[in-house]
Amino acid sequence: MNPEQIPQLLKQVSYADPRILPEDRQELQGLAALWAGVLVDVPAEFAMWAVGQHYAESPFPIKPSDIAGRWRAHVRDRMNRHTGTLEPTHYPELDPDDIAGFMHTLRTERHAVIMGQQPPTPLAAITGPAAVPDEVQARLDAVGRYMPDRVRDQLAAYRPARAERERIIHTGQPDPLAVPCPWCAAAVNQPCRGRRTTPGRDPETKRSGARAPHPSRLDAARSHPNAA
Incomplete structure (x- = not known):
């Protein structure tokens, strides 16, 4: 979030807890600056959603760390379900020897997954039966067994x-x-x-x-x- 978005967020919080908005203007600006610093990596839409989720589950006043914590959990959940291997069929123009281009594409893909613009790529899509040659699958099965x-x-x-x-x-x-x-x-x-x-x-x-x-x-x- 940027500082211009924080007042609207605090106004939404005030619907559940009017004490969040101080009467002094300078104090309000300081509060907005603090929240903006904590929520710098959190999208505004997610922050608004997190406020509603917090008050649906807790009677205690919300803090910016509560929103940031929900965002980190959201990112961790989506990345845990994403392989991030850059399937060649999805990126046919990607040159494996272009390290800078590879890293840029990897970061772009991860950002899209985190922001919900792209679904996580599950591991099954890469290691499914159709994607693994029979000889490789046979070796994997032998390695995974207790005794060959x-x-x-x-x-x-x-x-x-x-x-x-x-x-x-x-x-x-x-x-x-x-x-x-x-x-x-x-x-x-x-x-x-x-x-x-x-x-x-x-x-x-x-x-x-x-x-x-x-x-x-x-x-x-x-x-x-x-x-x-």
């Missing part, structure tokens, strides 16, 4: 229970280890165990190395509410 496929294949012999679990999931079947086994009583995420039944005694279970899930456990996984 080639490493998982090499470790399969040393982690047979996990390998069997992944094999079943990859075939499109529900994860059997996501439910307890009704046959051997293996807990969730634990592999099935061998079971021995002795006449006159309760069934005994013992671990006998990695083994495939019992059929009853596969059936239980298929009937689980979260089954795929």
Whole structure:
């Protein structure tokens, strides 16, 4: 805002709080100069809007810092939703080697986004499936995974229970280890165990190395509410 716009702003504030306007003319000029200094970067339209928002939410008198704070939050929100990467399709005439021209275009674009003259450019518009080649997307997917496929294949012999679990999931079947086994009583995420039944005694279970899930456990996984 410029100093000429401050009196109109103070008049609007006075509708909600008449005490904002001092009777002494010199004091009023000093007050206007103070507000103009604080709100130098705030557009007049936004300041007028911020006054209404303040009194809609707070019973306390408004200060110029309240308006400036709302403006900073507005700028931060719009810039957080803007990538600012200068898409070549939007600026075909821009020369990447022209640093001065690049910086000028970047500042102009950001100013337009801040002032509401241009919507923020979301990240999805740049990294969407249509914008990323298949080879690049495959590499991104591999990097983002906990363990690449080639490493998982090499470790399969040393982690047979996990390998069997992944094999079943990859075939499109529900994860059997996501439910307890009704046959051997293996807990969730634990592999099935061998079971021995002795006449006159309760069934005994013992671990006998990695083994495939019992059929009853596969059936239980298929009937689980979260089954795929």
